[in-house]
Every structure is written in C-alpha cells, then in structure tokens.
Amino acid sequence: MKGFDVVIIGGGTAGICAAARIKRSSPKLSVTIIEPSGNHFYQPAFTFIAAGLMNPQHIARPMSDVIPEGCAWIRDTVSVIDAEQNQIHLSGGEKILYKALIVAPGLSVDFESIAGLPDALNDRRHPVCSIYDTTNLKKFSELFSQFIGGTVVFSMPSGPLKCPSASLKIMILADDLLRKAGVREVTRMIYVTPYSSLFAVEGFSQTMTEVVRKRGIDVLFEHEIAKIDLRNQTLHVAPSTEAAAQRNIKTIKYDLAHVTPRMKAPQMIAESNLHHQDGYFQNWMNVDPQTLQHQKFINIFAAGDVAGLPTMKTATGARAQAEVVAENICFLFKKGAQAPLPRKYDGYTCCPLITEIGRIIHPELGYEGKLLSKIPLNPFVPRKSLWVYNTSLLPKLYWNFMLKGLL
Numbered sequence: 001m002k003g004f005d006v007v008i009i010g011g012g013t014a015g016i017c018a019a020a021r022i023k024r025s026s027p028k029l030s031v032t033i034i035e036p037s038g039n040h041f042y043q044p045a046f047t048f049i050a051a052g053l054m055n056p057q058h059i060a061r062p063m064s065d066v067i068p069e070g071c072a073w074i075r076d077t078v079s080v081i082d083a084e085q086n087q088i089h090l091s092g093g094e095k096i097l098y099k100a101l102i103v104a105p106g107l108s109v110d111f112e113s114i115a116g117l118p119d120a121l122n123d124r125r126h127p128v129c130s131i132y133d134t135t136n137l138k139k140f141s142e143l144f145s146q147f148i149g150g151t152v153v154f155s156m157p158s159g160p161l162k163c164p165s166a167s168l169k170i171m172i173l174a175d176d177l178l179r180k181a182g183v184r185e186v187t188r189m190i191y192v193t194p195y196s197s198l199f200a201v202e203g204f205s206q207t208m209t210e211v212v213r214k215r216g217i218d219v220l221f222e223h224e225i226a227k228i229d230l231r232n233q234t235l236h237v238a239p240s241t242e243a244a245a246q247r248n249i250k251t252i253k254y255d256l257a258h259v260t261p262r263m264k265a266p267q268m269i270a271e272s273n274l275h276h277q278d279g280y281f282q283n284w285m286n287v288d289p290q291t292l293q294h295q296k297f298i299n300i301f302a303a304g305d306v307a308g309l310p311t312m313k314t315a316t317g318a319r320a321q322a323e324v325v326a327e328n329i330c331f332l333f334k335k336g337a338q339a340p341l342p343r344k345y346d347g348y349t350c351c352p353l354i355t356e357i358g359r360i361i362h363p364e365l366g367y368e369g370k371l372l373s374k375i376p377l378n379p380f381v382p383r384k385s386l387w388v389y390n391t392s393l394l395p396k397l398y399w400n401f402m403l404k405g406l407l
C-alpha cells in the first residue's frame with residue numbers, strides 16, 4: 001500500500017494553497033493531492049464571467065499546472081476515510097496511508113434541494129439559471145441579454161453556503177445590465193431570502209438595503225424557494241418564520257429566475273464519522289475553530305468549505321485556513337503531538353458585495369462578525385479601487401502567488 005507524510009483530499013483553493021505552503025516550509029515531507037478533476041476553477045470569477053464583465057481565461061487552468069512542484073497527484077476520488085487506520089479508500093479501489101491528512105473537498109451544491117431545479121437548469125430554453133452550476137454561466141448571459149421585460153426573481157437559500165453574497169452580487173450586476181439594455185423600466189425584480197436582513201453584519205446590511213431600495217428591487221424576506229413548477233413558470237416559496245407564514249405568500253410567477261440552491265457537506269465526511277453530529281453544522285467537518293485540527297483525530301485537519309466553522313465560506317477564507325493548517329502540520333512533524341499547535345485561525349474571510357458595475361464593498365470579517373479590515377478605510381463605502389482589485393488584480397494574485405503559497 002502506498003503511503004505519504006501528508007495526503008490532501010481536494011485540489012481546490014484550500015488543498016493547493018496548503019500543499020504549496022507545506023512544500024515551501026518542509027520540502028522533505030512527501031505530499032500527495034487526491035483530486036479527480038482535470039481542471040482547477042477560480043470560482044470568484046463565475047459571477048463576473050456570467051455577467052460578461054471578465055475574461056473567461058480567468059476561470060480555469062489544467063490541474064497539472066497548479067499542483068505545486070514536488071507534490072504528487074493521484075487522479076481519483078476519495079470514497080471514505082478510515083481515521084482509526086490512518087488510511088483513505090479511493091473509488092478506484094486503492095487504499096492510501098497517511099501520517100497527516102488535510103480534508104479539503106469543498107462542498108456539494110444540492111440542486112435536488114429544490115424540486116424541479118435540475119430540470120429547469122438543464123433545459124436550455126427554460127428561463128431559470130444559476131451561477132452555482134459551471135455549465136450554466138453561458139445560459140445566464142443568454143437569458144439576460146435576450147430578456148425583454150417581466151418579472152425576474154433572484155433567490156438565496158438557508159443553511160451554510162459558499163460565497164453567501166453571490167446571489168446579491170449577480171442580482172445587482174443583472175439590474176445594471178437590464179438598465180443598459182433599456183428594459184429595466186418594464187421589469188419587476190424580486191429578491192427572495194430566508195433571512196430578515198440582506199447581510200449577516202449590520203453595517204453591510206444597511207448599505208445593501210439602501211442600494212436595493214434605490215434600485216426599486218422588492219425583497220421577500222423570510223421565504224425560501226421550495227419548488228419550481230416549470231410548466232406554469234411559478235416558484236413555490238416556503239416561509240422560514242411563523243410571522244412570515246401569516247402573510248400566506250405561496251407562489252411567485254416568473255419570466256426569468258436566478259436560483260441559488262442549498263449546499264451540503266460531501267457525504268464522505270459523515271460516512272467517515274468525522275462530522276458534527278448535530279446543530280447548524282451537522283454533517284460538516286468537526287474541527288477546532290482555531291487550530292482547524294479534528295476534535296478527535298490529531299493528525300487530521302480541515303480547510304475550506306468543508307469545515308463546519310462559524311464564518312462565511314469563501315476562497316479568501318479557504319486560503320487563510322490553508323495557511324494555518326500548513327503551519328500546524330509542519331509543526332506536528334517537527335515537534336510531535338505534545339506541544340500546543342502554534343497557529344490559530346481568527347475566522348478571517350471576505351465576501352465582496354457589489355453595489356453597481358464598477359464599485360465593490362469588502363466585508364472582511366472574523367468570528368462573531370468582527371471587522372478585520374486590512375485596508376485602513378471605511379469598510380462600508382463602495383469603492384472603484386475594490387472593483388479593479390477583484391476583477392483585474394485578484395485573479396492574477398490567485399494564480400501566480402496564492403496557489404504557489406507566496407501570499
């Protein structure tokens with residue numbers, strides 16, 4: 001049976017960043033990444049590419065180009081982790097031994113959580129799209145560029161999800177695109193959210209409430225899409241609170257809809273018994289929120305979307321977690337398990353909010369919504385510089401520095 005010092009499950013943002021940092025800091029450690037996909041995706045670009053505002057070349061690179069030098073790549077899928085035996089089982093039948101394991105397989109977008117959604121997305125002519133489906137980005141562009149007016153619905157689901165601001169971001173971009181096309185005056189826009197505010201942290205929520213009000217977008221708070229009736233082009237919504245149930249809103253007719261489905265932890269985590277047993281993070285990886293070490297197995301860590309952590313799931317967060325995990329693992333190899341782990345994650349994440357084409361706000365937050373702004377400017381003010389940063393500079397930093405463990 002093959003064995004390695006460090007095995008990393010997933011060659012996404014967290015997995016590649018962690019691998020690069022471990023190799024830089026401890027070159028003698030053997031590091032293997034297990035990843036089935038032939039391409040690595042820079043997902044923050046999805047929103048801009050769907051809206052036709054970013055060059056599609058930013059979106060993907062061959063996996064072989066991003067696997068850090070000196071690391072091995074096994075092109076397979078992990079089916080289960082046997083933590084008691086320090087081994088993982090691959091779907092191809094092989095077993096791999098590890099001394100330390102980083103679990104970074106991201107999350108699963110649960111398209112089935114909304115009845116009718118898979119059929120609506122797969123039907124090229126049906127006016128429902130989602131930027132959470134890589135194969136649907138072109139459909140978004142086509143539907144919005146051909147739209148001639150009517151009711152457009154955008155939605156956000158409940159539960160943990162990656163880039164929780166993505167549904168708001170794409171809606172603001174769509175609003176501007178419809179204005180440019182001259183059809184906004186004959187369009188009603190509705191945003192459906194299970195929550196009672198537009199963002200989890202008050203100051204940012206206030207800014208977005210004002211943006212949405214000025215744009216004349218209606219918000220249906222405390223409701224979630226449960227079902228799509230394709231034939232009648234109707235969304236069935238469910239209330240998320242008692243108060244909302246009293247309003248008795250059951251359906252919305254749509255001419256065009258952008259739907260964000262619920263998301264869930266990869267099934268393999270619960271099957272491997274490494275998950276939170278209950279609560280909001282049920283089935284997500286159960287790691288210490290600071291060291292990112294598994295609560296039971298000291299040689300297992302998690303980074304990225306898979307971790308059950310009370311912070312927003314973003315690439316920025318995944319990068320920061322990878323840094324902490326890499327340093328703690330290298331320390332374990334050098335000093336053994338007795339000494340306390342040196343690096344602590346403060347929950348740092350950044351989930352950009354777009355207020356118009358050309359301006360962005362950066363909610364840089366830590367645990368409990370603590371402001372952790374790296375830029376010494378008022379974080380609630382939309383800025384042109386942050387638009388340039390997100391659309392031009394950040395993709396270059398991502399491919400050339402972050403994935404190489406240099407940033």
Ligand SMILES: Cc1cc2nc3c(=O)[nH]c(=O)nc-3n(C[C@H](O)[C@H](O)[C@H](O)COP(=O)(O)OP(=O)(O)OC[C@H]3O[C@@H](n4cnc5c(N)ncnc54)[C@H](O)[C@@H]3O)c2cc1C
Pocket residue numbers: 009010011012013014015034035036037042043044045046047076077078079104105106107131132162163166266268303304305306313314315316317318350351352
């Ligand atoms: C539309 C959209 C907009 C976004 N916008 C932003 C943004 O503006 N800013 C931001 O910071 N973040 C944004 N994000 C979120 C960000 O992309 C993710 O949070 C980030 O990619 C998480 O990194 P990860 O490594 O945990 O998962 P991923 O990058 O998704 O990688 C997981 C990898 O694991 C592999 N894998 C899965 N299962 C297995 C298995 N069983 N065995 C082996 N390998 C497996 C997958 O193939 C994949 O390559 C956005 C995401 C989307 C979809």
